[in-house]
Amino acid sequence: MNKSLKNLWGRFLFRDKGILPTSRLVLLLSILSMTFILLSLFVNVSWPIIFLLNVFFILFSLVDLVFIPNKKALSMTRIIPIEMERGISYHVNIVVENPTEYDMRVEIKDGIPQSFSRPFPITGMVEKNTKKQFTYHTTAPVRGEYLVSHLYLRYQSRIGLWQKQMNFAKKDTIKVIPDMTETKQYLENAQKFLIHEGVTIRKQKSGVGEFSKIRSYGVGDDPRKINWRQTAKLQEVMTNEYEPEHGKYITILIDCGRMMGAELKKGNRLERSLEAAMTVAAAALQKGDYVAVLAFSKKVKAYIPPAKGLPHLQTILKTIYNIQVDAAESNYAEVFQYLQLVQKKRSLILLFSDVKTFLHEESALIYLKRVRQRHLFFMIGVEDEILKKRAGAPVTSLEETMIKGVAQQQLLTKKREKAKWEKQGLLMMEAREERLATTAVSHYIDTMNRGLL
Incomplete structure (x- = not known):
């Protein structure tokens, strides 16, 4: 019984095959029933007769089902990008072929993941012996690999009293990759991309x-x-x-620990770090430098050995596009130990992480001192705009004064800790989320121009 109810519920949710009444049939049946009920007030008409008349009407409406096409007569295809950038709108085409001799009114749903934007159902008319293309736009907010396996179709009978529902097995694999807008902007016009707040230019x-x-x-x-x-x-x-001279080595470290899951205006810290890392990698590869990428949390999640040339950018993207935030704390000591084993040549180490968390990792300082003997180190994180806003906000009450005092204290503590690390030659910087990529690329270019490698 439960299974039957589940299947019936699935049909009404546009997930299964079956035959359903249309709103036209329900309306006509309601009008007929109300007419007979009102007539019974003036004429002696028994309830069994009214019931039989309704049954006869429903049976008569079933004749309309004779003219409804079966599944074998119809076909549906989907045209969807195999790669989609996170947060970017893409159009998807669905083609419905109607080889019958009757026009067909249809409703369409695509089996894309629930996290995608879903502007369904799509309605329209497919004329007889024709194909019609339906287009909708969708946006994927979460990176990863998704399997889209079904297309769902409802189409009405000739008179429009019944509609048939069915699904078509159409499998497509979609990879949702980081937003590459900033990377493309840099590759198209590096000078324009590196204009910092409209005034200062960080360039070669x-x-x-x-x-x-x-x-x-x-x-x-x-x-x-x-x-x-x-x-x-x-x-x-x-x-x-x-x-400057080419052929230098750039090693990009991407933190995937718990604190990188903090939500920002657009995505979280990891999303912004991935986008900035891809932009830095594109800038370095375009200039002929070698780029290696390492993603980590509690352990090393992915490592791409150094290589040069823009085709290497695709290798990096295919490896890290699906990395996610872990619930565990980041183990900086282990990743620096691993880095010493795999990166023997002098390089610029660019770490994307949470500065506040990193400053309290005293154990990492020991390994970083060893790394600093051979490599240049630079850490960049996303600025905590809420903390900065609270520290500078005007106060009108005791509670607001306390909040402002705590925020200012946290900023001062962070500043002191950063100064201690920078004395060891370990540079750190925070940037607004929309300026993270620009700041990282600017530091890379400045390092190359000064010949520090």
Whole structure:
């Protein structure tokens, strides 16, 4: 009995196959019943007769089912991207083929995951002997690999009294990867991407290293490096760009511990760190440097050995796109020990983590001192905007004063701890979540320009 009820409930939830009455049939049956009930007030009509008349009407409506197409006569296909970036809207096409001699009104649902945006049902008319394409837009907010296995269809009979419901097995695997918008912006126009708050530009210093290319002049460029010949030819101010020596090693560490699950305006700390890490990797690979990536929490979750060239960016993406936040605390000591084993050449170590948590890891300082002897170290995290806002907020009550005092105390403690670590040559920085990628790339470029590696 429970199984039967479950199957029946599944049909009404658009998850199973079956035949259902339409709103038109229910309306006509209601009007017929009300007419007979009102008529019984003036004419002597017994209830059994009213019941039989309703039964005859329902049986007569079943004739409409004769003209409804069966599943073998119909076909559905789905056209969906195999890769989707987190938080970006994509369009999905569903094609319904109607080879019958009757027009068909349909309702469609796709079996995409519940976490995706689901603008269903999609309704429309498919004319006889034609194919029709239906389009909807969906957004995936959570990274990972998803299997979409079914398409669901409801279509009405010729008169519209009944509708048939069925599902089509159409399997597609979708990979939801980090948002690559910032990475694409950098690859398209590095100079424009590195404009910091509209004023300061963190970029490659011109005149240092060997000549690379001629590009458009940007705010902050050295006027002495303007290429006047190309400027006159193109009627646009152009400047020479010089680049430092290539072939350096960049090691990106991504913390996946518990504190990286803290929610931000757009995603959480891990999501923002992944997006920033991919942008730094793209910047380094484009400049001919070697990039290695290591993701960790309590243990090492993934490691991509160093390689150069933009194709390596796809290797990194395929390896780390599905890493998630762990409930455990991060084990920095173990990851630095592992790093000493796998990274023998001098490199810039860029750690994406929670600065506040890292500052209390006294055991990590011992291993970091060893790492610092061979490598450059730089840590970057997402700024706690709520704490900063509370520390600077005006107060009007005793409770607000206490909250502000605690916030200021936490900021002062963090500042003292950072100063202690920076004395050991271990640089740390926090940035607003929307500026995390820009700040990280700026530090990488500044390090390369100064020849610190």
